[in-house]
Amino acid sequence: RERAREILETVKDRDETRLGVEAMELLDAYGIETPAGDIVDDPADALEVAEDIDGNVVMKIVSPDILHKSDIGGVKVGVENEDVYDAYEDLITRAKNYQPDANILGVQVQEMVNLDDGVETIVGMNRDPQFGPLMMFGLGGIFVEILEDTTFRVAPVSETEAEDMTKEIDAAPMLRGARGNDPVDIGGITETIQRLSQLVTDFPAILELDINPLVALPDGVKAVDVRLTVD
Ligand code: ADP
Ligand code: MG
Incomplete structure (x- = not known):
């Protein structure tokens, strides 16, 4: 609960009403299991996260301006390590095409759930x-x-x-x-x-x-x- 309070305080200070990175941490603080992974803001980091995860990964655009990620092709399921760079660039491109001034927080790289x-x-x-x-x-x-x-x-x-x-x-x-x-x-x-x-x-x-x-x-x-x- 203390951790959850801290997370929410941070967000308040930044004056963001929609949580990005913090949403998963908030669930985690309350014992709700989330897939392994992280949110990153460059392709090299994305690959590093993907390499730490067994099997293929899921990659998603993270932006407070994009509510339904799959509607704009912002979710890629079953990405192999060798495709992580391309997938990263493609997700950013799609987000910018959708809304040129979108606030893009990064890309989430996640363990794939069966x-x-x-x-x-x-x-x-x-x-x-x-x-x-x-x-x-x-x-x-x-x-x-x-x-x-x-x-x-x-x-x-x-x-x-x-x-x-x-x-x-x-x-x-x-x-x-x-x-x-x-x-x-x-x-x-x-x-x-x-x-x-x-x-x-x-x-x-x-x-x-x-x-x-x-x-x-x-x-x-x-x-x-x-x-x-x-x-
Ligand atoms: P959005 O709701 O913004 O379109 P989601 O993260 O819910 O984005 O992803 C859309 C769909 O993609 C999910 O409903 C699910 O079918 C699939 N998906 C998303 N993340 C995973 C994952 N980690 N493992 C397997 N399938 C996933
Ligand atoms: Mg969803």
Whole structure:
């Protein structure tokens, strides 16, 4: 919690409302697992990070001006080490083409999560003028807006409430192992909902927060993309 406070203070001092680099650290401070990796601002550093990660990596543009990275080709999945330089330059070019004066913080190099074994979910929070902090859980990934398979509870949520959320969505059978797939770590999901609920309860300055996707795997969960807005 102290670490989270420090992270949020830093951001406040810089007068940035959308956290870039710090968003992942904030989750980490609350015990929510994120993929290995880092955010860098030159290709040589990107390669160094990629070399420290087993297998291919995912590379993403990091900019407070680009909300939906994949919409502008700002997410590259399965990048081999020998392609890291090109991928880096291409991501920057795409961002500048999209918005020439975009504030580009760098490129995130991430461990690749095996989506074949997992389910992309979303865990989020919005402050409702009437109800206060509303936790949201649903099916995630890039189709979340289309499917609208979500459920809500007011934070702080209890363990039972968090469990109920995982049972309520239409896609619940997918979490429990449909079509011969292994069930995913539902305990990991409920824990993540609760930890996030605690984070936004501790810090009212967090106005909005989304983990999308939280990839739920048979043996754990990973917060692959996070976006948040602070007061
Ligand atoms: P955005 O939501 O801004 O487009 P994301 O970081 O959520 O960007 O990436 C978009 C999609 O790319 C994710 O929903 C997921 O399917 C895939 N993806 C992103 N990061 C990873 C990763 N580390 N491992 C595997 N797939 C990923
Ligand atoms: Mg996303």
